[in-house]
Amino acid sequence: xxxxxxxxxxxxxxxxxxxxxxxxxxxxxxxxxxxxxxxxxxxxxxxxxxxxxxxxxxxxxxxxxxxxxxxxxxxxxxxxxxxxxxxxxxxxxxxxxxxxxxxxxxxxxxxxxxxxxxxxxxxxxxxxxxxxxxxxxxxxxxxxxxxxxxxxxxxxxxxxxxxxxxxxxxxxxxxxxxxxxxxxxxxxxxxxxxxxxxxxxxxxxxxxxxxxxxxxxxxxxxxxxxxxxxxxxxxxxxxxxxxxxxxxxxxxx
Numbered sequence: 087x088x089x090x091x092x093x094x095x096x097x098x099x100x101x102x103x104x105x106x107x108x109x110x111x112x113x114x115x116x117x118x119x120x121x122x123x124x125x126x127x128x129x130x131x132x133x134x135x136x137x138x139x140x141x142x143x144x145x146x147x148x149x150x151x152x153x154x155x156x157x158x159x160x161x162x163x164x165x166x167x168x169x170x171x172x173x174x175x176x177x178x179x180x181x182x183x184x185x186x187x188x189x190x191x192x193x194x195x196x197x198x199x200x201x202x203x204x205x206x207x208x209x210x211x212x213x214x215x216x217x218x219x220x221x222x223x224x225x226x227x228x229x230x231x232x233x234x235x236x237x238x239x240x241x242x243x244x245x246x247x248x249x250x251x252x253x254x255x256x257x258x259x260x261x262x263x264x265x266x267x268x269x270x271x272x273x274x275x276x277x278x279x280x281x282x283x284x285x286x287x288x289x290x291x292x293x294x295x296x297x298x299x300x301x302x303x304x305x306x307x308x309x310x311x312x313x314x315x316x317x318x319x320x321x322x323x324x325x326x327x328x329x330x331x332x333x334x335x336x337x338x339x
Contacts, residue, residue: 096199096257101127101207102246103167105221108213110138114147114155115243116210121151123250124258128158129167134212147243164209164221171207173198176225177245178216179238189227191249195256208249213242271318282322282329283309289329292336 102120107113107130117128130138138144139155148155161167168174175194176186189197198206209225211217222228231240231248240248274282287305290296296304315321 095202096253097124097126099202099205100125100198100253101129101167101171101205102250103129103131103164103207103209104133104242105131105164105167105209105217106134106212107138107242108134110135110141110144111147112213112242113138113141113158114144114149114151116246117144117148117151117154117158119243119247119250121154122247123254125250125253126154126157128154130158130160131164131167132162133160164224167209168207171205173204173206174225175206175208175227175229176217176222177208177210177229177231177249178222179230179233179240180216181228181230182219182222184219185222185228186225187227188230191229191231191252192256194227194229195249195252199253199256208246210242210245271320274317274319274322278319278322279312279317282317282326283312285326285329289332289336292333 102116102125104113104116110133113130113133113135120126120128135141139158139160144155145152175189181188194206194208198204208229209217209221211221229249231238231245233240283305286308287296287301290304291298
């Protein structure tokens, strides 16, 4: 199995479970957070809001992720929600004396992304009271999102977004996709760049900025500066045009 197939599988394997959610808008916001990162499997356990998959607030907050809402399932128990899953992570800002091992979102994501046999679930609790102890204790790990200890409050959709982002990064990596945006010219050759340096030096001498008899370190420093820019042919031509204009307008000696 190649890397692309392994990475793609996590987007199909990972499930988000919301337990006793009070606000339909939060359900929609979580759906949006999931879809922006490529995840679609959403299950609601005994939601406290009426018709959370079609409520106007849920649809509005989903903002284009209506398909995730439409495919979401509503069940009565956590056991039903985790059917088919073999690795569950409770998400909580509150650490408990008796709890499974505490992991960060990144540790969880790295673990499940690298093991195609896992069918993982992220379990998030009610907005006000979080998850009951019995659900936390029944999970394999407890995820605690590192945050400002003086104010570590994340709302439900913010927590879901952090988790979905870390899962996506673990699955797809952090390589920026070349979308072909912006101009990409041909790299300038060594000969073209050397000609530009000679032209610049001539211009700097013409205006008295560079003393040809005592040049010191100016030209080596300029070469060092431009070497960091990966000059393109058109950029070299622009700089030579500037040098030409300087020479033409320099005071005649």
